[in-house]
Amino acid sequence: xxxxxxxxxxxxxxxxxxxxxxxxxxxxxxxxxxxxxxxxxxxxxxxxxxxxxxxxxxxxxxxxxxxxxxxxxxxxxxxxxxxxxxxxxxxxxxxxxxxxxxxxxxxxxxxxxxxxxxxxxxxxxxxxxxxxxxxxxxxxxxxxxxxxxxxxxxxxxxxxxxxxxxxxxxxxxxxxxxxxxxxxxxxxxxxxxxxxxxxxxxxxxxxxxxxxxxxxxxxxxxxxxxxxxxxxxxxxxxxxxxxxxxxxxxxxxxxxxxxxxxxxxxxxxxxxxxxxxxxxxxxxxxxxxxxxxxxxxxxxxxxxxxxxxxxxxxxxxxxxxxxxxxxxxxxxxxxxxxxxxxxxxx
Amino acid sequence: xxxxxxxxxxxxxxxxxxxxxxxxxxxxxxxxxxxxxxxxxxxxxxxxxxxxxxxxxxxxxxxxxxxxxxxxxxxxxxxxxxxxxxxxxxxxxxxxxxxxxxxxxxxxxxxxxxxxxxxxxxxxxxxxxxxxxxxxxxxxxxxxxxxxxxxxxxxxxxxxxxxxxxxxxxxxxxxxxxxxxxxxxxxxxxxxxxxxxxxxxxxxxxxxxxxxxxxxxxxxxxxxxxxxxxxxxxxxxxxxxxxxxxxxxxxxxxxxxxxxxxxxxxxxxxxxxxxxxxxxxxxxxxxxxxxxxxxxxxxxxxxxxxxxxxxxxxxxxxxxxxxxxxxxxxxxxxxxxxxxxxxxxx
Numbered sequence: 004x005x006x007x008x009x010x011x012x013x014x015x016x017x018x019x020x021x022x023x024x025x026x027x028x029x030x031x032x033x034x035x036x037x038x039x040x041x042x043x044x045x046x047x048x049x050x051x052x053x054x055x056x057x058x059x060x061x062x063x064x065x066x067x068x069x070x071x072x073x074x075x076x077x078x079x080x081x082x083x084x085x086x087x088x089x090x091x092x093x094x095x096x097x098x099x100x101x102x103x104x105x106x107x108x109x110x111x112x113x114x115x116x117x118x119x120x121x122x123x124x125x126x127x128x129x130x131x132x133x134x135x136x137x138x139x140x141x142x143x144x145x146x147x148x149x150x151x152x153x154x155x156x157x158x159x160x161x162x163x164x165x166x167x168x169x170x171x172x173x174x175x176x177x178x179x180x181x182x183x184x185x186x187x188x189x190x191x192x193x194x195x196x197x198x199x200x201x202x203x204x205x206x207x208x209x210x211x212x213x214x215x216x217x218x219x220x221x222x223x224x225x226x227x228x229x230x231x232x233x234x235x236x237x238x239x240x241x242x243x244x245x246x247x248x249x250x251x252x253x254x255x256x257x258x259x260x261x262x263x264x265x266x267x268x269x270x271x272x273x274x275x276x277x278x279x280x281x282x283x284x285x286x287x288x289x290x291x292x293x294x295x296x297x298x299x300x301x302x303x304x305x306x307x308x309x310x311x312x313x314x315x316x317x318x319x320x321x322x323x324x325x326x327x328x329x330x331x332x333x334x335x336x337x338x339x340x341x342x343x344x345x346x347x348x349x
Numbered sequence: 350x351x352x353x354x355x356x357x358x359x360x361x362x363x364x365x366x367x368x369x370x371x372x373x374x375x376x377x378x379x380x381x382x383x384x385x386x387x388x389x390x391x392x393x394x395x396x397x398x399x400x401x402x403x404x405x406x407x408x409x410x411x412x413x414x415x416x417x418x419x420x421x422x423x424x425x426x427x428x429x430x431x432x433x434x435x436x437x438x439x440x441x442x443x444x445x446x447x448x449x450x451x452x453x454x455x456x457x458x459x460x461x462x463x464x465x466x467x468x469x470x471x472x473x474x475x476x477x478x479x480x481x482x483x484x485x486x487x488x489x490x491x492x493x494x495x496x497x498x499x500x501x502x503x504x505x506x507x508x509x510x511x512x513x514x515x516x517x518x519x520x521x522x523x524x525x526x527x528x529x530x531x532x533x534x535x536x537x538x539x540x541x542x543x544x545x546x547x548x549x550x551x552x553x554x555x556x557x558x559x560x561x562x563x564x565x566x567x568x569x570x571x572x573x574x575x576x577x578x579x580x581x582x583x584x585x586x587x588x589x590x591x592x593x594x595x596x597x598x599x600x601x602x603x604x605x606x607x608x609x610x611x612x613x614x615x616x617x618x619x620x621x622x623x624x625x626x627x628x629x630x631x632x633x634x635x636x637x638x639x640x641x642x643x644x645x646x647x648x649x650x651x652x653x654x655x656x657x658x659x660x661x662x663x664x665x666x667x668x669x670x671x672x673x674x675x676x677x678x679x680x681x682x683x684x685x686x687x688x689x690x691x692x693x694x695x
Contacts, residue, residue, distance in 0.1 A: 010440050011463025013537060022537055024463060026435040089372040089668075089676045094356050111552055111560055112583045117357025117370060168667030176666020185668070191359060191368055193672030206457055214457055237458045290671030311671070319665055320522020321514030322435075322531070325636030325657070326539030330435045 009334065016238035018214055019195070020202035022328050023238045029332040036242060036333065036341075038285030038316055055181035057128035067122060067155075070148055079141070080148050081125040082186075089187065090119030096161035096190055120156055120188040124148055130181050134169070135275035142268030146259065149186065149291070153257040156188040157296045164189045164196055164295045167256070172286025175315045184289075192295045199292065200306055207305030215307035216252050223335055225277075225342045228270040230263045235339040242333040243282060243342065245274050245312040254306040256293040271310070277345040278314055286315040355680065362584035364560055365541070366548035368674050369584045375678040382588060382679065382687075384631030384662055401527035403474035413468060413501075416494055425487070426494050427471040428532075435533065436465030442507035442536055466502055466534035470494055476527050480515070481621035488614030492605065495532060495637070499603040502534040503642045510535045510542055510641045513602070518632025521661045530635075538641045545638065546652055553651030561653035562598050569681055571623075571688045574616040576609045581685040588679040589628060589688065591620050591658040600652040602639040617656070623691040624660055631660040 009027045016023060054062035057077070064084035071079070084092075097115035126134050126145050134142060149167050156162055169184035170176035177183075206214040218234060225233040225245065233247045247270055249263070259267070278287065290313075294306040323329050355373045362369060400408035403423070410430035417425070430438075443461035472480050472491050480488060495513050502508055515530035516522035523529075552560040564580060571579040571591065579593045593616055595609070605613070624633065636659075640652040669675050 011435065011437050011465075013461045013463050015459035017457045017459060021540055024435050026463065028433050028437075029435060087374050089357065089370050089375060090359075091357050091374075111363045111556070111563070113361035113363060114584075115359045117359050117372065119357075164672075166668055166671050168671050170666045174664060176664045176668075187668055189672070189674075191674075193674045194367055195671065195673035198673075210457070217457065238460075288667035288670055290667050292671065313670060318520060318522045320516045321634035321636050322512055322522075322533055324634055324659060325512050325514050325541065325638065326510075326535070327541035327544075328535075328537075328539045 012334075014238035016236065016240065017206060018202060018236070019199050019240075021198075021238070021240065023240055024328055024330045025334050026330050026332055027334070029330065036281075036316060037283040038314065053130050053179070053181050055125045055179060055183060056130050064123075067152065068148075070144055078128055080127075080145055082148055082152050083123050083125065085121040085123050085185065088121035090117050090121050090189070092118070092120050094118050115190065118161060118190050120162070120186070122152060122186045124152075124184045124186065126182045126184065133171075133182050133275075134184075135272050135279065137268075137272070139269035139272055140265045142272055143261070143265035144268075145184070146264040146267060146271075147261065149184075150257045150259055150264070152186050156186075157257070159188070161190050162188045162296065163192045165293070166193070167291040167293075169287075169289045171288070172315065175286035175288050177286075196292070196295060200294070203305045203307070213252055213305055213307050215248050215309060218248060223339045225339055226270060226273055228266050230266045231270050233270055233274050235335040235342065237335055239331060239333075239335045239338065240329045241313045242316050242331055243278065243314050243338045245278070245342070247271060247274065247310040247312070249308065252302075252304075252307055254294040254303045254308060255301060256291050256308045258301070267310075273347065274312055274342075276347055277342050278312065280347070281341060281345050282314050282316065288313050288315070358680075360584035362582065362586065363552060364548060364582070365545050365586075367544075367584070367586065369586055370674055370676045371680050372676050372678055373680070375676065382627075382662060383629040384660065399476050399525070399527050401471045401525060401529060402476050410469075413498065414494075416490055424474055426473075426491055428494055428498050429469050429471065431467040431469050431531065434467035436463050436467050436535070438464070438466050440464050461536065464507060464536050466508070466532070468498060468532045470498075470530045470532065472528045472530065479517075479528050479621075480530075481618050481625065483614075483618070485615035485618055486611045488618055489607070489611035490614075491530070492610040492613060492617075493607065495530075496603050496605055496610070498532050502532075503603070505534070507536050508534045508642065509538045511639070512539070513637040513639075515633075515635045517634070518661065521632035521634050523632075542638070542641060546640070549651045549653070559598055559651055559653050561594050561655060564594060569685045571685055572616060572619055574612050576612045577616050579616055579620050581681040581688070583681055585677060585679075585681045585684065586675045587659045588662050588677055589624065589660050589684045591624070591688070593617060593620065593656040593658070595654065598648075598650075598653055600640040600649045600654060601647060602637050602654045604647070613656075619693065620658055620688075622693055623688050624658065626693070627687060627691050628660050628662065631662060633658060633660045635659070 012025045014023050064086040067082045069078040069081045094116050096118040153165050156165055165188045167186050203214050223234045230250055231247050233245055236246050290311045293308040358371045360369050410432040413428045415424040415427045440462050442464040499511050502511055511534045513532050549560050569580045576596055577593050579591055582592050636657045639654040
């Protein structure tokens with residue numbers, strides 16, 4: 004079962020239509036995998052300089068809403084504008100592209116205005132509280148804040164897709180150590196999303212089934228809750244990558260209700276705690292992969308949202324950049340077994 | 350002209366069919382861009398432990414060839430097997446896939462054996478010599494070593510694509526500080542390559558022209574030589590990304606001859622020196638993007654090889670991982686201007 008006794012294998016991620024190389028020769032034992040850049044550094048972005056902390060709200064970009072909404076109560080969550088947004092809510096959306104479609108005499112260059120929204124979700128008023136430190140209902144509240152902000156943004160006719168993501172740790176892209184996540188509303192359907200939808204539709208057309216509904220308990224399972232399962236995907240792009248998938252078919256994250264949000268909060272908490280324990284509190288990212296809004300019907304039979312968690316244990320180098328193929332030294336079955344067996348004292 | 354006065358813009362890389370967000374709010378001034386992790390660290394992987402150094406050939410995996418071939422002469426370049434290969438030359442190539450194509454009753458999981466080649470090109474016998482320290486003809490010899498190894502590997506009927514790449518600096522994925530590059534021969538056409546070919550063919554079908562032949566001098570040009578130009582691409586994925594493109598239409602890198610290799614060696618040297626001076630010797634990757642071998646005709650009218658250089662100045666975070674869209678804080682016109690104006694004392 005140990006990776007060392009295996010031959011390398013190339014697996015296709017049929018959800019994303021990507022190849023991944025599983026390469027035991029480059030592996031340590033899966034149980035020995037630890038992050039070298041533990042993010043538990045009390046010195047970076049310390050309390051006294053943190054605009055995300057309670058009482059320093061005036062140092063932030065404008066607030067969009069808070070939870071609870073009562074301005075005289077102590078807030079638990081704040082959704083604010085990003086002070087350094089990658090996209091601008093203040094410029095005109097492009098109706099057409101500069102350069103236009105390629106034709107004789109055109110260089111083929113295509114550009115549109117960088118209209119869009121880039122918000123920040125402050126997950127706790129307390130600097131030292133990590134997302135996984137909240138109780139399941141508290142994490143559920145953060146998830147419901149994502150849902151509420153998506154419901155506001157998806158009404159905008161120029162917005163095609165909304166990406167919710169969290170960067171934890173400087174080497175995973177976090178510029179603030181105070182626990183937060185981000186929401187970006189885009190005027191395009193991003194390439195990863197298009198490729199995923201195309202690939203899932205192809206699976207559905209060939210089999211009559213949704214590829215994520217097909218996943219049930221097997222040697223890739225880590226845990227499950229009332230409404231969700233957590234797995235290491237068959238062709239995991241990164242070592243110890245985790246997907247949390249709703250058991251009932253659902254195209255859009257924003258269809259989540261309070262009960263399911265708290266249930267997902269519990270499973271997300273468990274996954275983050277297992278990852279932190281097993282892998283030495285690594286930098287990580289999580290991303291919610293949902294379905295674009297331009298479809299008239301809200302439920303697509305082939306499109307199923309999920310949450311992807313990626314601990315940052317490897318670097319992206321020339322091979323990965325050149326080919327779009329990742330090299331993963333840990334077989335998914337081994338990663339799932341290790342994560343399944345992590346003991347959490349509650 | 351400064352990025353700060355611009356609005357964000359979303360540009361399409363029509364060669365690779367990818368969107369890139371150009372986000373001036375997240376930028377320093379382009380001329381202030383410096384790597385924080387300068388790779389000039391004399392302590393990592395020191396001379397006395399380096400198996401790539403002259404006289405320690407017995408500590409390496411088997412040699413494939415050396416330049417010059419005479420075993421009694423001092424070598425300038427060695428091509429060897431990778432001691433920790435991501436793919437194995439010793440297993441059977443898959444003729445079919447495990448799991449098969451998705452159909453009723455199948456989970457849709459697809460896997461093939463990890464057959465392939467993973468070689469290392471040691472670019473100099475001297476530990477402290479970087480690729481850019483060699484003269485143009487010396488760099489040309491390294492390029493001709495790539496060509497020779499590709500010519501050997503492309504005869505193998507299971508090999509569909511060969512990726513040549515260089516990782517410089519630990520955070521760019523280099524595990525050895527002695528200057529080297531790598532060659533991986535794959536039994537699949539990688540996703541980035543498929544997407545690029547598809548996109549270039551689409552441009553050709555619509556315009557009758559090759560998209561890279563169309564690029565000539567403009568505000569994206571950095572430098573040119575007898576047979577090549579260097580540019581920052583219109584939708585550069587990363588800050589200060591550079592493409593070196595052959596002026597005459599050519600589908601395959603391995604069609605390069607001695608004269609063109611030395612000419613490319615000179616332009617590559619100039620780009621690496623400019624990047625090193627301007628950006629504080631950053632970690633970097635370069636990749637040669639060529640055309641798969643399964644096509645019967647060696648020259649495709651729409652497929653044009655090029656060399657991509659990427660200094661590692663940013664991290665890949667949740668947004669980029671989730672969407673496949675990069676956020677680039679430096680507009681290509683600004684990066685090209687900065688690089689054009691770097692003065693090299695020769």
